[in-house]
Amino acid sequence: MKLEHFANDIRLTTLEMLKHKTFGHLGGSMSIVETLSVLYGKHMRVDPQNPTDPLRDYFVLSKGHAGPALYATLALKGFFDKSLLKTLNDDNTTLPSNCDMNITKGIDMTTGSLGQGFSAAVGIAKGLQIQNKNNHVYVIVGDGELNEGQCYEAMMFAVKHKLHNLTVFIDDNKLQLDGFRTDISDTADFKQRFNAFGFHTQTINGHDVHAIDSAINEAKNTKGKPTVIILDTIKGKGIKAFENRADNHHMRFSDHDNTILEETIKALKEGQS
Amino acid sequence: MKPPRDLRVVYQETMHELLGQNPDIVLLEADLSSAITTNKIDARFSNRIINCGIQEANMMGVAAGLNVSGLKPYVHSFAPFVSRRAYDQVFLSIGYAKRDVFILGSDGGISTEHNGGTHMSFEDIALMRAIPGSTVLEMSDDIMFEHILKQSLSFKGLTYVRIKRRGMKRLYPEDATFEIGKGNVIKDGCDATIIATGIMLEEVLNAHEQLKAHGIDAAIIDMFSIKPIDKSLLFQYAEKTGLIITAENHNLVGGLFSAVTEALSPHKIAIIDGIGVKESFGQVGLTPYLKETYHLTAEAIVKKVLSYKNH
Incomplete structure (x- = not known):
């Protein structure tokens, strides 16, 4: 399947899930759709029938609240049945708002308290290095998540240990929960910052699957240091009326919102392969 | 040895x-x-x-x-x-x-x-x-x-x-065995039970000797496994001695005293009290000074036992 089509399906499936639930973490789920499409559609070695295969590549969604987009991806890949997606956030569900490795097939690390998934990904990469394994570790952190001091400890560690089996994606969607990141917390340039720490850095359009594909290839060919791929993204990408809105982190859909969602879902269905 | x-x-x-x-x-x-x-x-x-x-x-x-x-x-x-x-x-x-x-x-x-x-x-x-x-x-x-x-x-x-990194005294023979969830009875006794861990065991052993002079035969339990805790041993000694005193190098909130109290609370078969740090932060000093300051001493343990035995 073409990566654009896979991205289309992930976006469609995620929106159907959120619309069914009537609320959820829409903005930050939409901004990572293309990256998930390229990772699970092309680069990651995973076996949906054997989710804990020791030969697999590992994925940590450090911004764990974007779980819905990852659940849609895993269901489309066949890790579990698509019907399960309708249980998102229900009582006793296996699909909680934030990712949980102990209850959801295909989730490699429990995340949600921001910053912690970054360290865990670094630890997985270090563990694979110790065991002379060539599995790759991918982690997505949010631009807001980089407020957390723990991230900088993890960066220092990753560079010191030359973890070239680690690729970090920054979902630079410019917004954190309370509003625009540059208004609230952080005006610095991520590329300069990660360069200063010693990362191999790339900045790309985070909604261009071909750019993501090339950047991952470059990361895999980089030796002696970890790579960061700064994804220039739009929070809420794909639903024009919701894009870049400061209130799209977690939305409870009004009747008007539902009309917009229905139109978007219809258009995405028409774009299906 | x-x-x-x-x-x-x-x-x-x-x-x-x-x-x-x-x-x-x-x-x-x-x-x-x-x-x-x-x-x-x-x-x-x-x-x-x-x-x-x-x-x-x-x-x-x-x-x-x-x-x-x-x-x-x-x-x-x-x-x-x-x-x-x-x-x-x-x-x-x-x-x-x-x-x-x-x-x-x-x-x-x-x-x-x-x-x-x-x-x-x-x-x-x-x-x-x-x-x-x-x-x-x-x-x-x-x-x-x-x-x-x-x-x-x-x-x-x-x-x-x-x-404790340095200076722990030897308590056990080289062939001693230890099991998670099992307390070790260091001394048997029938009048009171003193339960401790770590550096407090040294104080408890001193207290044991002092209590003897008062005619009190105290049992001593090393409850090194604070969680899971040995409920059956606690129950046995609570029933046998009727008085449980804990001693810990830790705040009384949430430590050994809490663990013992939580384990025994449904049974109502013994008085439970403890010595430990109360509502205090730490400070600089050597162990003897700090033990005195926070009342983590054999004397404090003896006093606590006697307060229940001299009625």
Whole structure:
């Protein structure tokens, strides 16, 4: 399947899930759709029938609240049945708002308290290095998540240990929960910052699957240091009326919102392969 | 009989041996490897001894990740730094994520002495005990610590072990055995039961002698396994002696006293009281001064027992 089509399906499936639930973490789920499409559609070695295969590549969604987009991806890949997606956030569900490795097939690390998934990904990469394994570790952190001091400890560690089996994606969607990141917390340039720490850095359009594909290839060919791929993204990408809105982190859909969602879902269905 | 070893030397020597036996073991330090002497372990294991630098939060996350990759991490720092400093990381990335990680907290409570209040943890046991599924132990001597370390590869989930790095007296014979969830009866007795861990056992043994002079025959239990706690032993001695006194180098909130009280509360078969730190932060000083200051002495234990026996 073409990566654009896979991205289309992930976006469609995620929106159907959120619309069914009537609320959820829409903005930050939409901004990572293309990256998930390229990772699970092309680069990651995973076996949906054997989710804990020791030969697999590992994925940590450090911004764990974007779980819905990852659940849609895993269901489309066949890790579990698509019907399960309708249980998102229900009582006793296996699909909680934030990712949980102990209850959801295909989730490699429990995340949600921001910053912690970054360290865990670094630890997985270090563990694979110790065991002379060539599995790759991918982690997505949010631009807001980089407020957390723990991230900088993890960066220092990753560079010191030359973890070239680690690729970090920054979902630079410019917004954190309370509003625009540059208004609230952080005006610095991520590329300069990660360069200063010693990362191999790339900045790309985070909604261009071909750019993501090339950047991952470059990361895999980089030796002696970890790579960061700064994804220039739009929070809420794909639903024009919701894009870049400061209130799209977690939305409870009004009747008007539902009309917009229905139109978007219809258009995405028409774009299906 | 070999002379008693410092517990930090036990950690160094035993982990050295275990690193040689098991390729999955990884040690993690946060710039205190020289304090626990793991820096003296043979260089051929250097790829499995990771000094993270001064970054406890990341160290806990890395430990969780190492375990996800199939390895068995042993994490060390001073007790306050592995507990209150990195609590959310320990709680979520290790506890909630159900990772098998061994955490060693050294010099808990007054044992940190000259490092003073910033380094003095009277709440590490309370914090670790509150994590669902955790195992919480305090070591009494070198024989016990080596025995526990050699069992530890089979431990599941989060294990927190508190030690005093230096100067622990020998309490057990070399062939002693230890089981998680089982208390050790150091002395039997019928008038009162004194339950303690770690450095407080020395005070309890002194108290035992002083109580004899008052005609009181006190039992002593080393409850090194604070969680899970030996409920059947507690029940047996509560019923037998009717009076339980705990002694701990820790805040009374959430530590041994709390654990014993929680275990016995449904039974209403004994009076339970304890000595420990009350509503206080730490401070600089040597152990004798600090024991006096926080009333962690044999005399305080005797006074407490007599307050119930001299009615």
